[in-house]
Amino acid sequence: xxxxxxxxxxxxxxxxxxxxxxxxxxxxxxxxxxxxxxxxxxxxxxxxxxxxxxxxxxxxxxxxxxxxxxxxxxxxxxxxxxxxxxxxxxxxxxxxxxxxxxxxxxxxxxxxxxxxxxxxxxxxxxxxxxxxxxxxxxxxxxxxxxxxxxxxxxxxxxxxxxxxxxxxxxxxxxxxxxxxxxxxxxx
Amino acid sequence: xxxxxxxxxxxxxxxxxxxxxxxxxxxxxxxxxxxxxxxxxxxxxxxxxxxxxxxxxxxxxxxxxxxxxxxxxxxxxxxxxxxxxxxxxxxxxxxxxxxxxxxxxxxxxxxxxxxxxxxxxxxxxxxxxxxxxxxxxxxxxxxxxxxxxxxxxxxxxxxxxxxxxxxxxxxxxxxxxxxxxxxxxxxxxxxxxxxxxxxxxxxxxxxxxxxxxxxxxxxxxxxxxxxxxxxxxxxxxxxxxxxxxxxxxxxxxxxxxxxxxxxxxxxxxxxxxxxxxxxxxxxxxxxxxxxxxxxxxxxxxxxxxxxxxxxxxxxxxxxxxxxxxxxxxxxxxxxxxxxxxxxxxxxxxxxxxxxxxxxxxxxxxxxxxxxxxxxxxxxxxxxxxxxxxxxxxxxxxxxxxxxxxxxxxxxxxxxxxxxxxxxxxxxxxxxxxxxxxxxxxxxxxxx
Numbered sequence: 001x002x003x004x005x006x007x008x009x010x011x012x013x014x015x016x017x018x019x020x021x022x023x024x025x026x027x028x029x030x031x032x033x034x035x036x037x038x039x040x041x042x043x044x045x046x047x048x049x050x051x052x053x054x055x056x057x058x059x060x061x062x063x064x065x066x067x068x069x070x071x072x073x074x075x076x077x078x079x080x081x082x083x084x085x086x087x088x089x090x091x092x093x094x095x096x097x098x099x100x101x102x103x104x105x106x107x108x109x110x111x112x113x114x115x116x117x118x119x120x121x122x123x124x125x126x127x128x129x130x131x132x133x134x135x136x137x138x139x140x141x142x143x144x145x146x147x148x149x150x151x152x153x154x155x156x157x158x159x160x161x162x163x164x165x166x167x168x169x170x171x172x173x174x175x176x177x178x179x180x181x182x183x184x185x186x187x
Numbered sequence: 188x189x190x191x192x193x194x195x196x197x198x199x200x201x202x203x204x205x206x207x208x209x210x211x212x213x214x215x216x217x218x219x220x221x222x223x224x225x226x227x228x229x230x231x232x233x234x235x236x237x238x239x240x241x242x243x244x245x246x247x248x249x250x251x252x253x254x255x256x257x258x259x260x261x262x263x264x265x266x267x268x269x270x271x272x273x274x275x276x277x278x279x280x281x282x283x284x285x286x287x288x289x290x291x292x293x294x295x296x297x298x299x300x301x302x303x304x305x306x307x308x309x310x311x312x313x314x315x316x317x318x319x320x321x322x323x324x325x326x327x328x329x330x331x332x333x334x335x336x337x338x339x340x341x342x343x344x345x346x347x348x349x350x351x352x353x354x355x356x357x358x359x360x361x362x363x364x365x366x367x368x369x370x371x372x373x374x375x376x377x378x379x380x381x382x383x384x385x386x387x388x389x390x391x392x393x394x395x396x397x398x399x400x401x402x403x404x405x406x407x408x409x410x411x412x413x414x415x416x417x418x419x420x421x422x423x424x425x426x427x428x429x430x431x432x433x434x435x436x437x438x439x440x441x442x443x444x445x446x447x448x449x450x451x452x453x454x455x456x457x458x459x460x461x462x463x464x465x466x467x468x469x470x471x472x473x474x475x476x477x478x479x480x481x482x483x484x485x486x487x488x489x490x491x492x493x494x495x496x497x498x499x500x501x502x503x504x505x506x507x508x509x510x511x512x513x514x515x516x517x518x519x520x521x522x523x524x525x526x527x528x529x530x531x532x533x534x535x536x537x538x539x540x541x542x543x544x545x546x547x548x549x550x551x552x553x554x555x556x557x558x559x560x561x562x563x564x565x566x567x568x569x570x571x572x573x574x575x576x577x578x579x580x581x582x583x584x585x586x587x588x589x590x591x592x593x594x595x596x597x598x599x600x601x602x603x604x605x606x607x608x609x610x611x612x613x614x615x616x617x618x619x620x621x622x623x624x625x626x627x628x629x630x631x632x633x634x
Contacts, residue, residue: 014226023215032206045210049218056222116202123199138196139203145405155405166195173195 004068011059019056026072027052033073036135037080039124043087051079077140081150084132113177122172129153130165137162369394369431371439379444381516384417386443390427395437397430403443420447446514449476453508453520461501461526469494469506476510476518484525502526535563535612535626540633541596549585549592561610561628562593568617576628577609584608596630605632 002010002021010018027048034051035044054075062071123131132151136142137158144162148155227242370393375386390398390411400408402415403423417423423445428438452472459467471479471493481489483496484504498504503524511517539561551560563574569590576585576594584603585594596603611625 019219019222020215023218027210027214028207029205031208031210032203035208036203036206041208041211044208045214048210049214049221052218053221053225057225114198114202116206119199119202120206134199138199141200143405145407169195173198 033076051076133161134165367433371437373427381446381448384445387414394432395429399428401426417445420445446516447475448516449510450474451508451510451518451520461498466495473510477512480509482507532566538629540631546597547595549595560593570615572614575611
């Protein structure tokens with residue numbers, strides 16, 4: 001098994017073995033990033049493909065500064081944004097007025113209470129625009145200003161979409177928690 | 188930011204850090220194919236491989252095959268054209284690549300030679316066709332350079348693609364070994380302070396083309412020496428990014444510490460009559476403060492959160508509260524002439540119930556509690572007095588310059604409807620202090 005340094009060097013030389021090693025080692029975690037943005041597996045794999053091609057052909061520009069996996073994740077995010085722009089017109093559009101929001105301050109969330117899959121299912125069901133903003137802001141840690149530049153939207157749109165996304169998520173987390181408690185009571 | 192918001196973010200961030208989804212089988216095959224195809228197109232040093240050579244030979248072969256029906260000699264020059272195209276290509280490549288080419292070239296040459304032999308035999312067979320062949324052969328050299336050019340153009344195009352890809356590679360910093368000495372440095376003054384903190388930044392960079400500041404709170408600037416105001420407390424990482432004259436991107440980071448400025452706010456019991464042994468309660472509504480200092484205006488001080496103070500005698504005092512934090516951020520609030528307005532003040536009710544039986548003329552008894560006339564309650568002696576009442580449309584309904592006459596709720600002998608009306612009050616106390624006040628009064632019909 002090649003280590004990270006060998007993989008990078010190998011990929012710079014377009015070494016097949018290194019390319020495959022990179023894929024085997026990182027594809028699953030990178031697909032995890034893509035699928036968060038897309039919500040659909042087939043589209044996420046398209047994104048992964050495009051992004052990995054970028055990784056392979058630009059790996060020589062990875063200067064070794066910072067973490068390699070984060071560099072690749074960033075490329076995944078950028079590619080996902082490109083896809084989002086490209087496919088914007090195809091996506092089902094949900095009107096903001098149709099979303100009933102309820103922002104109740106309340107419970108705290110413990111990471112032990114939820115599984116990754118539960119959280120992913122929540123993310124998956126978010127409207128496309130909300131999902132982009134939420135991922136960028138909450139998970140990737142971008143600022144609203146940066147998000148507005150990336151997605152070509154107003155800063156305030158980013159902020160309001162984020163807060164709506166958050167309240168939707170909170171609602172879903174609470175309902176998940178309630179279900180879990182009910183199951184506990186039955187046991 | 189509430190704790191809940193941060194919790195959702197933390198929850199997703201921690202759990203998604205290692206969120207893995209296994210790709211479907213065969214995805215790698217697709218990617219591999221795309222890599223091979225792209226390498227083939229990009230035609231770089233490493234990608235010049237057997238695929239490209241095979242394609243070139245196939246193309247040459249195909250060209251030869253299609254030309255065959257017309258004449259044989261045309262095909263010779265055709266094949267020669269491709270070989271020369273091949274040469275042009277290899278010239279454009281770095282020296283190391285030529286070694287590979289040389290190994291393979293003979294096979295390319297050999298094939299046409301064999302065909303030449305076959306064709307000469309053919310020529311011997313048919314005399315008539317050989318004539319047209321020589322004619323076409325003459326015209327051939329005019330064709331060839333164009334073809335070569337076309338191939339050459341294609342090469343330069345594909346060679347130009349790799350830099351474009353690098354541009355689309357995402358926001359990673361690309362460092363290039365520099366010939367020009369590029370320096371990225373900046374200074375900030377002050378480095379820390381209380382909100383709102385205005386900081387002057389000065390770029391000390393050298394050989395910089397583009398300049399970009401990000402202030403860590405979402406703000407940015409392209410000025411060389413910007414001033415920026417931090418409104419929120421926190422540690423902000425200020426990043427200066429420059430495009431060096433050598434084409435590289437450089438950045439420098441410094442942290443600006445912004446401390447929260449407290450807010451001083453207090454109230455006290457205004458209604459107490461100041462006498463000896465009468466406690467006065469001070470209510471402290473300050474935010475974000477660690478330390479307090481009260482000055483009661485009678486040369487007495489306290490550092491308690493909510494002190495209770497005893498004034499020796501009645502009077503008006505300037506009460507001051509100063510608050511500050513560990514980081515020496517401070518705020519203060521002062522109430523001038525506290526308790527001073529006790530002798531002379533105005534109070535205005537916000538509702539009244541007119542007499543439904545008819546206009547009363549507005550005379551009222553100060554001690555009556557029937558509340559049928561709207562009038563302010565004045566403590567003190569007045570030099571001037573004027574009360575005006577308007578309806579929502581701004582029509583003047585009532586005016587009085589006599590404190591003993593208030594508004595009875597009638598206009599032109601008609602009782603007005605139940606509604607909110609606007610009043611304006613102006614005048615002067617006998618100590619020369621003028622007052623102007625306005626507000627609203629609700630007329631309630633009480634049956």
